[in-house]
Amino acid sequence: MTTELVPDTTYDCRQAFADELMALAAEDERVIVVCNDSVGSSNLVEFKKRFPDRLINVGIAEQDLVGVGAGLANGGFIPFVSAAGPFLTGRATEQIKTDAAYSGVPVILCGQSPGMAYGELGPTHHSIEDLSWMRAIADLAVAVPADPEQTRAAVRWAAGFSGPAYLRIPRFKVPAVTPEGTPFEPGRAIRLTDGDDVTVMAIGTLVSRAVEAARTLRAEGIGVRVLNMTFIEPMDVDAVLSAARETGGIVTAEEATTTGGLGAAVATTVAQHHPVPMRILGVPRRFAPTGSASFLLEYFGLTADGIAAAVRELVSAG
Amino acid sequence: MLTADPDAAARYRAWRDQAAGLGTSDRATDLARLATEVRRSVITMIDGAQLGHIGGDLSVTDILVTLFGAVLDVDPEDPRRPERDRFILSKGHCAASLYATLAHCGYFPKSELATFMAPMSALNGHPNRTKVPGVETNTGPLGHGFPVAVGCALAAKVSGASWRTFVVLGDGELQEGSNWEAAMTAAHYDLASLTAIVDRNRLQQGAPTEETKRLEPLAEKWAGFGWEVRDVDGHDHEGLLAALRPSETGRPVAVIAHTVKGKGVSFIENRVEWHHKVPTAAQVKAALEELT
Numbered sequence: 142m143t144t145e146l147v148p149d150t151t152y153d154c155r156q157a158f159a160d161e162l163m164a165l166a167a168e169d170e171r172v173i174v175v176c177n178d179s180v181g182s183s184n185l186v187e188f189k190k191r192f193p194d195r196l197i198n199v200g201i202a203e204q205d206l207v208g209v210g211a212g213l214a215n216g217g218f219i220p221f222v223s224a225a226g227p228f229l230t231g232r233a234t235e236q237i238k239t240d241a242a243y244s245g246v247p248v249i250l251c252g253q254s255p256g257m258a259y260g261e262l263g264p265t266h267h268s269i270e271d272l273s274w275m276r277a278i279a280d281l282a283v284a285v286p287a288d289p290e291q292t293r294a295a296v297r298w299a300a301g302f303s304g305p306a307y308l309r310i311p312r313f314k315v316p317a318v319t320p321e322g323t324p325f326e327p328g329r330a331i332r333l334t335d336g337d338d339v340t341v342m343a344i345g346t347l348v349s350r351a352v353e354a355a356r357t358l359r360a361e362g363i364g365v366r367v368l369n370m371t372f373i374e375p376m377d378v379d380a381v382l383s384a385a386r387e388t389g390g391i392v393t394a395e396e397a398t399t400t401g402g403l404g405a406a407v408a409t410t411v412a413q414h415h416p417v418p419m420r421i422l423g424v425p426r427r428f429a430p431t432g433s434a435s436f437l438l439e440y441f442g443l444t445a446d447g448i449a450a451a452v453r454e455l456v457s458a459g
Numbered sequence: 460m461l462t463a464d465p466d467a468a469a470r471y472r473a474w475r476d477q478a479a480g481l482g483t484s485d486r487a488t489d490l491a492r493l494a495t496e497v498r499r500s501v502i503t504m505i506d507g508a509q510l511g512h513i514g515g516d517l518s519v520t521d522i523l524v525t526l527f528g529a530v531l532d533v534d535p536e537d538p539r540r541p542e543r544d545r546f547i548l549s550k551g552h553c554a555a556s557l558y559a560t561l562a563h564c565g566y567f568p569k570s571e572l573a574t575f576m577a578p579m580s581a582l583n584g585h586p587n588r589t590k591v592p593g594v595e596t597n598t599g600p601l602g603h604g605f606p607v608a609v610g611c612a613l614a615a616k617v618s619g620a621s622w623r624t625f626v627v628l629g630d631g632e633l634q635e636g637s638n639w640e641a642a643m644t645a646a647h648y649d650l651a652s653l654t655a656i657v658d659r660n661r662l663q664q665g666a667p668t669e670e671t672k673r674l675e676p677l678a679e680k681w682a683g684f685g686w687e688v689r690d691v692d693g694h695d696h697e698g699l700l701a702a703l704r705p706s707e708t709g710r711p712v713a714v715i716a717h718t719v720k721g722k723g724v725s726f727i728e729n730r731v732e733w734h735h736k737v738p739t740a741a742q743v744k745a746a747l748e749e750l751t
Contacts, residue, residue, distance in 0.1 A: 173617065194617055195617065197613060197617075197648075199640070199644045200640075200643065200644070200647075202637075202640035202643070202644070204602070204606060204636070204637035204640055205606045205609070205637060205640035205641050205643075205644055206606075207606070208603060208605070208606025208607045208609070208610060208637070208641065209606050209607070209609050209610035209613060209641075209644065210610060211596060211606075211607045211610055212596070212606065212607040212608060212609060212610015212611040212612070212613065212614065213610045213611075213613060213614045213617075214610075215545065215595055215596065215607065215610065215611050215614065216545075216610065216611050216613070216614020216615060216618065216620075217541055217614060217618065218614055218617070218618075220610075235600055235603075236603065236606070236637075239597055239598075239599070239600055239603055240596060240597070240603055240606070240607055243587075243597045244587075244588050244589070244596050244597040245588070245589045246596070
């Protein structure tokens, strides 16, 4: 079973996540899932039916969750540790650092319902700090798929990766933006539109919005290069520096705090090697008000219009 | 990554083979001899580094020596053999005792012990599996090793393998909630191949455990979490050998090993201030004279 992609439709990527995981589990008996009472919210009900022995539920216990994942990897399994992003990365940060990353154990951490996908449930359930936290941990790959195609590719890539990885699985519905067969590789950005005026670097839910912004700006005579950065760690440094050299400025866009995610990673590289004007779009260091995910994205300007406005600012300033 | 000392590993294998034919009392005598060697190494290492957790190192030594000397199915020359028994020192601050035990079993040359905590040494203050063979997971922050051990035991269960998993926990460490998450998971999945050993020396960094945040009734806690519980004198090798036998109930086994912090050196024994105090040159000499 694979998700059939339909143009102009949007997708909750958890289906692609579960489909690919089941395909992998059917191919390789080392594939195992560990979750924290999150069978339903990780969309793993079908997986549990098909592979009951390979769905470990540790209950509501995130520290145990990650440690158990590391132990399963030690015992020869390929563990996909799946839990809501805020609890996985917040409650178990030290386990991710010590048991997975520092121990050099290939645990695949799947942050479900990330960003502000839980909308009205409030900041306790928002996972906007995750990219800053995960990016700070050495030897941990951090990938943010943008659509079902990339979600499937991320799952398959991680299963074969030699080290630990954090995958942020989108729940907020997104359109398909990735051509089938696009390589999914650490440190490799995907160029979605060409343009020499400004580069927009986006991840996850913001990628389709960046493409839409580029379409609008094209009509105004502004050429925008859109890069789906995909990996924050390791980042495509060449693509960042080429963008800095070849276009007049960079806009970054992410559904995360701007303290340490994509924008911070890009800025660190650009500032040291080829300074150009930047606009860093994301959630400021502030707890969100009440509202749906869609409302909150609008509220923080994380829309095609918000991205287009930032590009225009750079163009007029340059 | 350090590599095995082939001669020491061969001696270790021969020793294990020979011990298998001995009665438990003779095996215990052998283990006591090795424990003294390990304690001497610990004192020398801490003297060299001028750092270390001497009290806990000395309380856990007999447990480590019994495991590596008589219980664990391991091969120091093939430390990642898939079917090996797993051992995790969750109280990672007692790395010196673990390193000394591993070196005496041939996992790496004993000469490496002199580098303990020196710049660029593989022998960090807390064990690192990417540098030290015989280490299964990096520990240091407390409450980490136990969940990983549960994962190891689950791996054996799901894959139908017969290897056993052992984890050594500090008693103060049990104040970390993650341990009780792990205890519930192990009981829920009936992980009979898992043994958790508590180094019950009754002292933590600044005060007795019972003054800091009491653990008692400890055996009842483990029993209440669904574990088979065994109490033992953690310095009695014969008793430890018996306590480390496989589960008899199909449930995971908790061994509460009653120990003395600083065991073996009279002026260090059972004194809070020796959690991580470094002995003077005269004290080192006196300690080594006691450890013979």
